[in-house]
Amino acid sequence: MSFYEAIWEEVAPVRRAILAQPFLAELAAGSLPAATFQHYILQDSLYLAEYSRVLAIAAARAPSAAGRLEFSDGAKVAVQVEEILHQSFFGRFHVTPAMVATSEPSPVCLGYTSYLASLAATRSYEELIAGILPCFSVYWEVGCKIKPIAVSPNPYDAWIDTYADPGFGEATDRVRMLVDEAASVASPGIRAAMAKAFRTATRYEWMFWDSAYHQVGWPI
Amino acid sequence: MSFYEAIWEEVAPVRRAILAQPFLAELAAGSLPAATFQHYILQDSLYLAEYSRVLAIAAARAPSAAGRLEFSDGAKVAVQVEEILHQSFFGRFHVTPAMVATSEPSPVCLGYTSYLASLAATRSYEELIAGILPCFSVYWEVGCKIKPIAVSPNPYDAWIDTYADPGFGEATDRVRMLVDEAASVASPGIRAAMAKAFRTATRYEWMFWDSAYHQVGWPI
Amino acid sequence: MSFYEAIWEEVAPVRRAILAQPFLAELAAGSLPAATFQHYILQDSLYLAEYSRVLAIAAARAPSAAGRLEFSDGAKVAVQVEEILHQSFFGRFHVTPAMVATSEPSPVCLGYTSYLASLAATRSYEELIAGILPCFSVYWEVGCKIKPIAVSPNPYDAWIDTYADPGFGEATDRVRMLVDEAASVASPGIRAAMAKAFRTATRYEWMFWDSAYHQVGWPI
Amino acid sequence: MSFYEAIWEEVAPVRRAILAQPFLAELAAGSLPAATFQHYILQDSLYLAEYSRVLAIAAARAPSAAGRLEFSDGAKVAVQVEEILHQSFFGRFHVTPAMVATSEPSPVCLGYTSYLASLAATRSYEELIAGILPCFSVYWEVGCKIKPIAVSPNPYDAWIDTYADPGFGEATDRVRMLVDEAASVASPGIRAAMAKAFRTATRYEWMFWDSAYHQVGWPI
Numbered sequence: 054m055s056f057y058e059a060i061w062e063e064v065a066p067v068r069r070a071i072l073a074q075p076f077l078a079e080l081a082a083g084s085l086p087a088a089t090f091q092h093y094i095l096q097d098s099l100y101l102a103e104y105s106r107v108l109a110i111a112a113a114r115a116p117s118a119a120g121r122l123e124f125s126d127g128a129k130v131a132v133q134v135e136e137i138l139h140q141s142f143f144g145r146f147h148v149t150p151a152m153v154a155t156s157e158p159s160p161v162c163l164g165y166t167s168y169l170a171s172l173a174a175t176r177s178y179e180e181l182i183a184g185i186l187p188c189f190s191v192y193w194e195v196g197c198k199i200k201p202i203a204v205s206p207n208p209y210d211a212w213i214d215t216y217a218d219p220g221f222g223e224a225t226d227r228v229r230m231l232v233d234e235a236a237s238v239a240s241p242g243i244r245a246a247m248a249k250a251f252r253t254a255t256r257y258e259w260m261f262w263d264s265a266y267h268q269v270g271w272p273i
Numbered sequence: 274m275s276f277y278e279a280i281w282e283e284v285a286p287v288r289r290a291i292l293a294q295p296f297l298a299e300l301a302a303g304s305l306p307a308a309t310f311q312h313y314i315l316q317d318s319l320y321l322a323e324y325s326r327v328l329a330i331a332a333a334r335a336p337s338a339a340g341r342l343e344f345s346d347g348a349k350v351a352v353q354v355e356e357i358l359h360q361s362f363f364g365r366f367h368v369t370p371a372m373v374a375t376s377e378p379s380p381v382c383l384g385y386t387s388y389l390a391s392l393a394a395t396r397s398y399e400e401l402i403a404g405i406l407p408c409f410s411v412y413w414e415v416g417c418k419i420k421p422i423a424v425s426p427n428p429y430d431a432w433i434d435t436y437a438d439p440g441f442g443e444a445t446d447r448v449r450m451l452v453d454e455a456a457s458v459a460s461p462g463i464r465a466a467m468a469k470a471f472r473t474a475t476r477y478e479w480m481f482w483d484s485a486y487h488q489v490g491w492p493i
Numbered sequence: 494m495s496f497y498e499a500i501w502e503e504v505a506p507v508r509r510a511i512l513a514q515p516f517l518a519e520l521a522a523g524s525l526p527a528a529t530f531q532h533y534i535l536q537d538s539l540y541l542a543e544y545s546r547v548l549a550i551a552a553a554r555a556p557s558a559a560g561r562l563e564f565s566d567g568a569k570v571a572v573q574v575e576e577i578l579h580q581s582f583f584g585r586f587h588v589t590p591a592m593v594a595t596s597e598p599s600p601v602c603l604g605y606t607s608y609l610a611s612l613a614a615t616r617s618y619e620e621l622i623a624g625i626l627p628c629f630s631v632y633w634e635v636g637c638k639i640k641p642i643a644v645s646p647n648p649y650d651a652w653i654d655t656y657a658d659p660g661f662g663e664a665t666d667r668v669r670m671l672v673d674e675a676a677s678v679a680s681p682g683i684r685a686a687m688a689k690a691f692r693t694a695t696r697y698e699w700m701f702w703d704s705a706y707h708q709v710g711w712p713i
Numbered sequence: 714m715s716f717y718e719a720i721w722e723e724v725a726p727v728r729r730a731i732l733a734q735p736f737l738a739e740l741a742a743g744s745l746p747a748a749t750f751q752h753y754i755l756q757d758s759l760y761l762a763e764y765s766r767v768l769a770i771a772a773a774r775a776p777s778a779a780g781r782l783e784f785s786d787g788a789k790v791a792v793q794v795e796e797i798l799h800q801s802f803f804g805r806f807h808v809t810p811a812m813v814a815t816s817e818p819s820p821v822c823l824g825y826t827s828y829l830a831s832l833a834a835t836r837s838y839e840e841l842i843a844g845i846l847p848c849f850s851v852y853w854e855v856g857c858k859i860k861p862i863a864v865s866p867n868p869y870d871a872w873i874d875t876y877a878d879p880g881f882g883e884a885t886d887r888v889r890m891l892v893d894e895a896a897s898v899a900s901p902g903i904r905a906a907m908a909k910a911f912r913t914a915t916r917y918e919w920m921f922w923d924s925a926y927h928q929v930g931w932p933i
Contacts, residue, residue, distance in 0.1 A: 607827035
């Protein structure tokens with residue numbers, strides 16, 4: 054069993070909890086309040102800006118040309134998606150420039166991106182890419198599960214299509230293979246640390262949806 | 274008005290909220306439940322391990338020999354304090370090896386240390402050291418305020434003495450001066466980013482005490 | 494006068510010395526010995542692998558989305574060019590797999606890429622991108638100067654066309670603008686450090702050609 | 714055979730070449746020209762400033778508290794030694810403030826420190842500390858070999874005593890043990906990369922003495 058197969062199975066309870074989030078059920082049903090989606094999409098754009106930086110550091114530290122290519126491309130795509138959100142989704146969902154100007158990352162958004170950046174700053178490349186992976190694999194699973202059950206037409210079609218797109222699935226596969234390749238030659242200690250990074254990032258995925266649904270801000 | 278004087282004044286409401294935390298009132302009164310302090314001291318030891326890493330990166334990027342000296346010394350002292358917690362405080366407060374073995378950083382602890390590491394990974398040196406400072410200056414203020422009102426004897430004497438110690442105040446002053454020095458030659462954009470880093474870290478200080486008092490764990 | 498205009502003028506003597514290198518004269522004349530070009534192209538491929546990493550770190554630390562996009566794209570393109578060298582140029586110039594397998598960066602190649610990586614590890618983003626720029630602007634100048642005087646046909650046509658290509662000129666312009674933008678808001682101290690990084694990288698450009706021409710290896 | 718024992722044996726030819734350097738023979742005989750030592754000591758002080766940064770990054774990425782303690786202490790000591798050079802050795806050997814002000818790292822000095830910083834920026838912690846070690850172990854060997862054959866009195870006594878001091882030997886031992894510990898659990902690929910880092914840094918040690926003896930500056 055590969056590293057990914059094992060950890061993907063291990064986090065199955067968290068994945069089930071993600072798929073059971075009311076945010077996703079309402080999004081599939083097209084009934085998610087616009088204000089909730091606005092909050093989410095703003096946080097998502099703040100997330101992507103930081104995720105792009107983290108992917109770039111993975112590119113800088115990848116031992117193989119394949120890794121450098123994948124993660125520098127990922128860093129570029131993350132900026133491009135961030136810009137598409139600003140130029141297309143924001144308009145469609147009535148996110149005003151004022152909302153953008155006053156937005157700041159929620160504690161969960163900042164915690165998640167900072168956690169990935171902390172792996173980049175103080176941990177091994179292997180842990181870093183293990184922490185990067187859930188954002189790909191969880192979104193790909195969410196996209197694939199929601200796509201067939203989503204009502205049509207659905208105000209959130211474009212969002213759903215992005216993450217159910219075969220091209221996104223292929224990118225997810227490539228990152229997964231880089232993680233599995235790294236794990237296959239890693240020491241047991243590093244593999245354990247990779248599992249911890251994957252688990253922690255998957256927890257943050259759940260918390261990100263949950264925080265968006267409840268629009269949780271800073272307590273002080 | 275120096276950068277520090279301005280930002281210290283600006284975060285006065287957060288500082289007041291910190292000083293009003295029940296955790297600190299009960300600690301001064303000697304009535305804080307042992308289990309609460311155990312939770313706190315475990316989180317503090319996890320915090321220090323990561324804070325030491327962040328200080329070390331500040332040392333690596335400091336433009337002056339004074340900065341390299343201060344932050345490499347700070348990194349060393351943080352490891353030493355972490356070891357003192359393990360060797361002395363843990364025994365005194367009945368933190369068992371089993372508790373240590375199963376401890377993991379709380380969301381707030383991980384969020385705070387990761388945030389500082391993210392400054393190290395993706396932001397300027399100036400922002401990094403502005404984010405580092407509140408852990409010094411807030412603890413020094415807390416130590417100075419609690420010391421004169423603490424009951425005697427107090428089970429938490431040693432903890433209070435650590436942060437009311439003049440030597441700690443001097444270290445705080447030196448870090449503060451490095452931050453002010455950096456701010457005095459920084460561009461307005463960097464100064465604004467420094468202020469944001471200082472504010473965010475000060476918020477995390479409040480959240481750290483609050484999280485410890487309520488022993489908040491992971492939601493999933 | 495912009496930062497770039499001033500520093501480009503300041504390093505004019507080094508640029509003239511680069512353009513006067515026998516390596517380039519013989520390359521334009523088509524008379525450069527194949528063994529010399531083989532040595533150069535192998536070193537260039539080793540250079541690009543590391544330059545890609547450095548560009549990726551610039552992407553990770555860029556304050557603006559434009560900077561993140563430019564440098565993550567640059568990191569990706571550097572890997573792609575590295576692969577084109579391996580798949581096309583190496584065959585054309587009879588660089589054998591055995592040569593590739595036993596190649597190691599020369600002292601100058603390792604010194605240059607390491608210097609840029611050291612800016613990434615221990616200096617400001619501004620210095621980092623100032624150090625990155627000469628590889629763009631010097632090659633663009635070399636491409637533009639050689640193209641009109643090169644004999645035709647020339648065994649090194651493809652190489653010359655790469656660096657005289659308007660697309661490469663546009664990329665150079667975009668990086669130059671990012672550097673000028675950063676310099677325009679930087680403190681005098683940072684601007685001086687940027688100039689030093691630009692100068693040092695330009696010196697390394699001269700040394701890279703010189704080292705390739707004389708095929709200088711390790712003294713021990 | 715531990716990683717260190719194997720690599721130390723493998724680089725024996727380079728170590729013998731270092732011990733055979735005229736710089737060291739003349740230093741032991743007390744006949745080294747003052748101007749040569751001035752050049753060396755200036756380069757050494759520039760080296761230490763950067764070496765301190767590299768040690769600090771090793772502290773930031775060390776998996777164990779022992780590693781964080783050792784490398785943050787090393788970073789601090791490097792700054793302190795740098796200051797001692799400025800305050801004591803510079804005066805004794807008539808290094809004037811003007812010499813200090815106009816000094817810049819030689820190509821070999823910059824290449825060596827940049828190489829170590831590049832390991833910090835783009836490679837694993839294991840490679841980083843393997844690259845850090847030769848500066849300890851080569852100087853300790855040099856100190857131990859020169860001390861018994863040095864004439865007495867010798868103008869360079871204080872320098873010789875520094876590196877023949879048992880305290881320096883103990884620090885060398887501790888760093889060596891951290892490297893061996895890391896190697897013992899590393900994958901074969903990482904161990905090979907560690908060996909390359911150790912070899913490259915040892916070559917730079919030879920080049921540093923050689924460059925100092927011939928006072929080699931920049932070719933352009």
